[in-house]
Amino acid sequence: MDIDWKNLGFGYTKTDYRYVSNFKDGMWDKGSITEDANVVLNECACVFQYAQTCFEGLKAYRTADNKVVCFRPDMNAKRMIESAKRLEMPPFPEDRFIEAVKKVVKANIDWVPPYGSGATLYIRPYMFGTNPVMGVKPATEYQFRIFVAPVGPYFKGGAKPITLRVPDFDRAAPHGTGHVKAGLNYAMSLHAIVDAHNQGYDENMYLDSATRTKVEETGGANIIFVTKDNKVVTPKSNTILPSITRRSLMYVAQKYLGLETEEREIYKEELAEFKECALCGTAAVLSPVGKVVDHGKEICFPSGMEKVGEITQKLYDTLTGIQMGRIEAPEGWIVEV
């Protein structure tokens, strides 16, 4: 395999194998590994007409002692069950999800980037309604798939701080689907992200759609802040996606770094009082934010546009240390494939 692991970006590469299971007559079949990367569906499949689909994202890592591990796949399995329920789709069982993840990573083991390369194997489980549906109702047949692709950093420039802007668009459909990991929320964010990029910003910092005063998250990552007295705070909201990376970082801050943490409502007006800001997610890992631009008004965090803040760096080093096997993990966080 001829891959320049160190210069990989965050993108799709067609790897050798994927996992497929079909739901029909009220049950999931036993599932299998296939080489076929294409999905052929009826023109009226529910996923095309009514966007009945949800997904997950996690990673496999090669550790210092050359094992291949996944980070908290049980959490992704549980969250996908919640997403499926909200979209009237049949949940894919947690134990089968974890088995399928292991199977597809094993089948593509040569695609897991080497330890220390900076790249990892991204794992994408997803599910969609497959049978034709004209009237507005859920499908009765579904497909669950998992593909994998080696990826590098989500934001070009690696550890360089990024700039967010406060957009006039809402991220999620306003009828309470913001906590669901589904293409529907991403579809509604595409215009905002293209517009942000056209204006030179890396991402959008979305506000709550009800009052537009509180910080929610970005398109595909949650946000954490560090106060001047080193407390790690993150927005409390039931219209944002419950990031597994964020929940893990809050635990790391408390138990590994001895920092105070708090999940609370965070108002846009208090942004200038924070010392550090970063985006967190499986893809973003922990990406420092140097600046937020709110309709011409610049809020610059003291850590600046060149350096990574001190607490952000410690959180990053500890989390990635746990993921790559350099630091002992809490019980159940690391699953060998």
Ligand SMILES: *Cc1c(COP(=O)(O)O)cnc(C)c1O
């Ligand atoms: C996936 C996702 C995140 C990050 O969640 P992780 O579990 O940490 O990967 C954050 N926000 C949105 C909207 C997402 O879809």
